[in-house]
Amino acid sequence: MSNPPVDRLTVYGTGWCPDVKRSRALLDSEGVDYSYVDVEEDAQAELAVRALQDGNRRIPTIVWPDGTHLVEPTDEALAAHLAR
Numbered sequence: 106m107s108n109p110p111v112d113r114l115t116v117y118g119t120g121w122c123p124d125v126k127r128s129r130a131l132l133d134s135e136g137v138d139y140s141y142v143d144v145e146e147d148a149q150a151e152l153a154v155r156a157l158q159d160g161n162r163r164i165p166t167i168v169w170p171d172g173t174h175l176v177e178p179t180d181e182a183l184a185a186h187l188a189r
Contacts, residue, residue, distance in 0.1 A: 113138060114168070115168045116165055118142075125165040127180065135187060
């Protein structure tokens with residue numbers, strides 16, 4: 106499966122995951138514009154996440170418009186990727 110191109114930062118996650126909440130809070134505090142997609146409500150989003158992770162579904166998965174992505178990033182790793 107090929108991943109659809111994204112035109113802005115996209116956060117894939119679930120509403121119950123503390124790591125997703127933490128990453129979204131960091132993005133919100135930095136004023137980052139992003140789309141949020143719940144993989145439990147969107148089967149295509151879950152497939153996209155699994156395609157990025159060789160079949161796994163670890164969240165959050167954060168995808169940038171340039172195609173780079175982070176899986177379960179620490180706050181430090183997410184902040185560093187935002188600063189690049």
